Amino acid sequence: MFVTATRGLIAATVLGVSAFAAQAQDFTPENPECIAPANPGGGWDFTCRQVGKELQDLGLIDKTMQVVNLAGGGGGVAFAEVVNKRADDNDLIVAASSATATRLAQGAYPGNTTDQVRWLASIGADYGVIAVSADSEIETLPQLLDMIKSDPRSVSVAGGSAVGGWDHLKVLIAASAYGIEDVRSVKYVAFDGGGEAVTQLLAGSVQAFTGDASEAKGFVDSGDIKVIAVLAPERLEGDFADFPTAKEQGVDAIGANWRGFYAPGGMSDAAYDAWVKKIGDLYASDEWKEIMANNGLAPLDLQGADFQQFVQNSVSEIQDISREIGIIK
Amino acid sequence: MDVLSNLGDGFVVAFTLQNLGLALLGCFLGTIMGALPGLGPSNGVAILIPLAFTLGLGPTPSLILLTSVYYGAMYGGRISSILLGIPGDEPAMMTVLDGHPMAKKGMAGEALSLSGIASFVGAFIATWGLILLAPQLVKIALLFGPAEYFALFALAFATLGGVSSTNQAKSAFAAMLGLGLAMIGVDTQTGVPRFTFGEVHLYDGLDFLVAIVGLFALSEVFIFLEHRHGGSDASTGQLKLGRLTPPLSMIKQCTPTMLRTSLLGFIAGVLPGAGASLGSFISYSMEKRLVDKEGTFGKGDPRGVAAPEAGNNAAAGGALVPMLALGVPGSGTTAVLLAVLLSLNITPGPLLFANNPDVVWGLIAALFIANFMLLALNIPMVGIFTRVLMVPPRILMPVVAMVSFVGIYGISGSSFDLLVMIGFGVMGWLLRKFDVPLVPIILGTLLGNTMENNLRRAITIDNGDWFTLFDSPLALTLWAIAIIGFIMPLIVGRVVRRKMHERGDEEGAISD
Numbered sequence: 001m002f003v004t005a006t007r008g009l010i011a012a013t014v015l016g017v018s019a020f021a022a023q024a025q026d027f028t029p030e031n032p033e034c035i036a037p038a039n040p041g042g043g044w045d046f047t048c049r050q051v052g053k054e055l056q057d058l059g060l061i062d063k064t065m066q067v068v069n070l071a072g073g074g075g076g077v078a079f080a081e082v083v084n085k086r087a088d089d090n091d092l093i094v095a096a097s098s099a100t101a102t103r104l105a106q107g108a109y110p111g112n113t114t115d116q117v118r119w120l121a122s123i124g125a126d127y128g129v130i131a132v133s134a135d136s137e138i139e140t141l142p143q144l145l146d147m148i149k150s151d152p153r154s155v156s157v158a159g160g161s162a163v164g165g166w167d168h169l170k171v172l173i174a175a176s177a178y179g180i181e182d183v184r185s186v187k188y189v190a191f192d193g194g195g196e197a198v199t200q201l202l203a204g205s206v207q208a209f210t211g212d213a214s215e216a217k218g219f220v221d222s223g224d225i226k227v228i229a230v231l232a233p234e235r236l237e238g239d240f241a242d243f244p245t246a247k248e249q250g251v252d253a254i255g256a257n258w259r260g261f262y263a264p265g266g267m268s269d270a271a272y273d274a275w276v277k278k279i280g281d282l283y284a285s286d287e288w289k290e291i292m293a294n295n296g297l298a299p300l301d302l303q304g305a306d307f308q309q310f311v312q313n314s315v316s317e318i319q320d321i322s323r324e325i326g327i328i329k
Numbered sequence: 330m331d332v333l334s335n336l337g338d339g340f341v342v343a344f345t346l347q348n349l350g351l352a353l354l355g356c357f358l359g360t361i362m363g364a365l366p367g368l369g370p371s372n373g374v375a376i377l378i379p380l381a382f383t384l385g386l387g388p389t390p391s392l393i394l395l396t397s398v399y400y401g402a403m404y405g406g407r408i409s410s411i412l413l414g415i416p417g418d419e420p421a422m423m424t425v426l427d428g429h430p431m432a433k434k435g436m437a438g439e440a441l442s443l444s445g446i447a448s449f450v451g452a453f454i455a456t457w458g459l460i461l462l463a464p465q466l467v468k469i470a471l472l473f474g475p476a477e478y479f480a481l482f483a484l485a486f487a488t489l490g491g492v493s494s495t496n497q498a499k500s501a502f503a504a505m506l507g508l509g510l511a512m513i514g515v516d517t518q519t520g521v522p523r524f525t526f527g528e529v530h531l532y533d534g535l536d537f538l539v540a541i542v543g544l545f546a547l548s549e550v551f552i553f554l555e556h557r558h559g560g561s562d563a564s565t566g567q568l569k570l571g572r573l574t575p576p577l578s579m580i581k582q583c584t585p586t587m588l589r590t591s592l593l594g595f596i597a598g599v600l601p602g603a604g605a606s607l608g609s610f611i612s613y614s615m616e617k618r619l620v621d622k623e624g625t626f627g628k629g630d631p632r633g634v635a636a637p638e639a640g641n642n643a644a645a646g647g648a649l650v651p652m653l654a655l656g657v658p659g660s661g662t663t664a665v666l667l668a669v670l671l672s673l674n675i676t677p678g679p680l681l682f683a684n685n686p687d688v689v690w691g692l693i694a695a696l697f698i699a700n701f702m703l704l705a706l707n708i709p710m711v712g713i714f715t716r717v718l719m720v721p722p723r724i725l726m727p728v729v730a731m732v733s734f735v736g737i738y739g740i741s742g743s744s745f746d747l748l749v750m751i752g753f754g755v756m757g758w759l760l761r762k763f764d765v766p767l768v769p770i771i772l773g774t775l776l777g778n779t780m781e782n783n784l785r786r787a788i789t790i791d792n793g794d795w796f797t798l799f800d801s802p803l804a805l806t807l808w809a810i811a812i813i814g815f816i817m818p819l820i821v822g823r824v825v826r827r828k829m830h831e832r833g834d835e836e837g838a839i840s841d
Contacts, residue, residue, distance in 0.1 A: 073529035110527050156790045164520030189786050190517045205474035
């Protein structure tokens, strides 16, 4: 007991000192601010609030992170604001996710592109799942995709995002990996959020569900739905360990809804490096691991240049598939 | 009985000094937020989330605070509807129709206290419904596929004629205008932006809060400006308070109304996506169909105040059912509450009642406590609220304008929304000149998207076959009610309409 307490104390001291050292040698945000490009309550909002709170609890920032909700245009209003008005603000970070990359790729932020901002780091990913209701005859992903292949009209797939949104794209990535040539024939029905889509799966209105692992969790625990594929490179931990990946079933498809941050394009290098390090330290902490586990986030550890590269790659991948289904020309 | 012992445990959880204090604080703040035009239950809850987190409250106390705010805001919305004719939030819109005329007749006190009682009845019944039926009610939600939802919304619009007492054609025009405005934004079924003119602010569509505040509050200010030299102001002139408690006969007259609409509102609340606005809307128009023999609805009939208030508060309780039992929010506010639950590491869903009984039953007990507190708060406070009426318009109107601007900017932080709000204000002013009712516009904007999406989902699922809309017994029933609701007034309504003509049209469009 005494030993662990002492250890904890030492760890805390070391952490504190290293944090202090990091701050002393370079940039410290004076008024840290996080823009959540959506209304309170959504994923982006909680990314800002949770990260802001943990950064302060861990002593990585001295002041409370101010969270500003700047909703509109699916994040486009915030993106334009950062690019046009706050391009050299060193105290500002903005919450982002796969949805941001999807909209950038499809030109849904008029006049804005990926390289107008600096991508900081990821804080985790929510892997995609494809599920059917518990009493469905479908057992595996190839079985579902065969049905779509032979008669696309017989299978409706429900998801929580709009057509062309991330939930839709995930199922198309899987279909195209399986060799379905005309992915436009896949029948996708858009609902307002994953919960509503699962409800319609249970009601029998649709045959399959595409969404994030965290959205499906409650219904997997209760045994109402059956996950036939996880779109992750390896099996997930915890409750989802029993479910096969798409890759195991011979469908080479990965769909990760990542969460992370970008910063204004004109942010100084010192500030950029400091923010990257702070979020990296946060990601490495045990406290964050616990938050990730509780919120169904899987690991995705990318910072600075790696993250920048990752976002650019996923934007071009999304552009390819969007072109195929005719969302962009 | 199992339920009662669980509920008893819940009260043990809720009856701590801290939790009672939080409930009281939540009720008070919620009532104020609900009363301010623009700030509704969903922003009220959202604004207080940081407070709950910074106080370091555990899951149950946080939920008690936030649901008290939720119920409080549902009560509070009626205050400005009745006193100013400006709905405090979306669900309180229907209360304007009869509440404001009552206030103009010098019965503001009665209207406020009666609606407080109606709110209590609605919320009380809904909380019992939540306890007894939550697990079973999930099955009702599962009966509703996209086709059934579309039929339900069609029913709501088919009975729309009941909402406006003046001119059917004008209210149809207003509803169409609202539906048209709902088209603005990215279409979720194809991902294509419609009527956005490349303006990124319009991609998410028009925020109906902005529309409501512009149409009701700002147009009120414009009308005041126009009349300021005339000296006589029709809508906010000298009003008498009236008595502060409703006479027993009025309560007696309204009791069947309150019971019927509580049930109806509760069911509307249980359906995900329908929510409190639809609850109060359907409650009002159904009740008008049922009991409005003399054509007094829309002219200050107490039953017209009791119906939407009981309906929307019952719907607020009903909306908690799918949130807790399915993890699917039934309204905007429950969507915010859902996010709070998730951040507290509680996964709502089929297993919530089994895994976190202390949270669920503590929450339900807190709802009862909040409900009684609100009743107790609202009846004596009627006197304070009615003082608002004594404020002369030359002071009140600038305050309304200020609250509108600050409120909308505070929510969205976007000056574009302020411009949209001014646009709606001018539009509201013009439409009032033409006697076009404003409520159907908001209903069209509010419900249009969901209605369209469900139609398109139903059609997509059945590969373009329109007959899917009449495929299930439930859908057929809903269509039958819709058709009867639409045709009946055309036949029976002739007599009523003649009577209405005799009474004259003294209210003008403001009462709509």
